[in-house]
Amino acid sequence: MTASPYSFPATSETGDPLLLTPGPLTTSRTVKAAMVHDWGSRDANFIEINRSVLTRLAGIANGAGDWVTVPMQGSGTFAVEAMLTTFVPADGEVLLLINGAYGKRAKRILEIAGRRTVVHETAEDTPPDLAEVEALLASQPSITHLFTVHCETTSGILNPIAQIGALAARYGKRYLVDSMSAFGALPIDVRAMHIDAVAASSNKCIEGVPGLGFVICRRDALARCAGNATTLVLDLHDQCTNLEKTSQYRFTPPTHVIVAFHQALDEFDAEGGVAGRGGRYRRNCRILLDGMRALGFRPLLAADLQAPIIVTFHMPDDPHFVFSRFYESLKARGFVIYPGKLTVADSFRIGCIGRIGETEMRAALAAIAEVLEEMGVAGLVEKTA
Structure with a gap:
């Protein structure tokens, strides 16, 4: 696996973990x-x-x-x-x-x-x-x-x-x-x-x-x-x-x-109101979806139903993937995500909102890739071998 350009733990501008949640969220x-x-x-x-x-x-x-x-x-x-x-x-x-x-x-x-x-x-x-x-x-x-x-x-x-x-x-x-x-x-x-x-x-x-x-x-x-x-x-x-x-x-x-x-x-x-704020969140969401698909994750929703607020992903069908370990390992790297809240599927959620942008979203993806490799999840190992 190529070394990540990001250093962990990642933090907000005040040194707090980044909250990839639907709120409370990372503030300026x-x-x-x-x-x-x-x-x-x-x-x-x-x-x-x-x-x-x-x-x-x-x-x-x-x-x-x-x-x-x-x-x-x-x-x-x-x-x-x-x-x-x-x-x-x-x-x-x-x-x-x-x-x-x-x-x-x-x-x-x-x-x-x-x-x-x-x-x-x-x-x-x-x-x-x-x-x-x-x-x-x-x-x-x-x-x-x-x-x-x-x-x-x-x-x-x-x-x-x-x-x-x-x-x-x-x-x-x-x-x-x-x-x-x-x-x-x-x-x-x-x-x-x-x-x-x-x-x-x-x-x-x-x-x-x-x-x-x-x-x-x-x-x-x-x-x-x-x-x-x-x-x-x-x-x-x-x-x-x-x-x-x-x-x-x-x-x-x-x-x-x-x-x-x-x-x-x-x-x-100052960011341009709804158009500016929503535009940043849509970019965050696009980066997240593209990056998670590349890592082998499957989003719950079709593109036309997905709001750029929080994205639900199916749990990987891999015995090495344990959500509690995944969550804690990401938290140790400075990213807090959300467990799933569905009845239709086992899932977890990652938010796109708050004082975060492209750099933070790509850092989160790098951290996810690092954690998956550490866990030995097959989808990532196959993709990066």
Whole structure:
């Protein structure tokens, strides 16, 4: 085997392991540095930073003016639960399009909240069948809302949110989208896609740190949600009303996270917004797929279904390949990957997002090749003999 041009362990610019995951992910030194100062939540400077963050997020989704960004302290799932339990009233019924763990999580949220659901479920490597979705909408007028996941990170599949939105509009349904791992890297247009609310978080493609979820809501739709929420903390209507009246969060905001997110948005804009950020991730994904295929790995998804966020690979059919050893050996070389989350196949996942580019992706591939040779995996030995 040719010696690798990369030295291991590989690290980020701050010396941390590189996180090849769907978030939390590797962040820039300047995003981290933004958190070294303390901020009062009622301080005028912090209030202006927070206002800027919320305004810019709505703009990324082409929602300026008619949509409002409502922040929610906590992880992305806090934002998804806030969206579902605020927008779906007690007598509502949600058509859930499920092809992975995050669609199933939405179903569990609605069940706990006592909301009725109808499920259209496909395998984790299969997008929703739009003809079947339309048939459900046509045959069950009791459905009030339609929910889907933009990029289902269980597999990395890209779901057709624009076509689903067209169906929601045709049948007069409210449309709710979980764009957690795609927002900022893949285009989303709340106007053109007829989206009433979309949930995402700070620690994904904008490359901030964990701690703040947010929901970009159609103003007139949110205005009709007063009294729907099943919890005090996750009430988007109440949170929005209080913010607009007082500029204050109802409960302590994650000030350091928000200031870091503001810095991350500056860096996102400097890279060219969705086009620039998504372009880098697509290059990362292409390098990863080409390199892993050359090493004998087989991706789960067809190219037209693969989002440039995280890639799922089948486990090699080789008795020498032990995932726990593979994982720990890569971690020792400075790369953290993800175990699989599929029911359809034994697999593992490698992310393409975060403050990483071509150099880091090629270094990761070199580390993978080194580990496979060390393990004596036949596919690599045959290719490099």
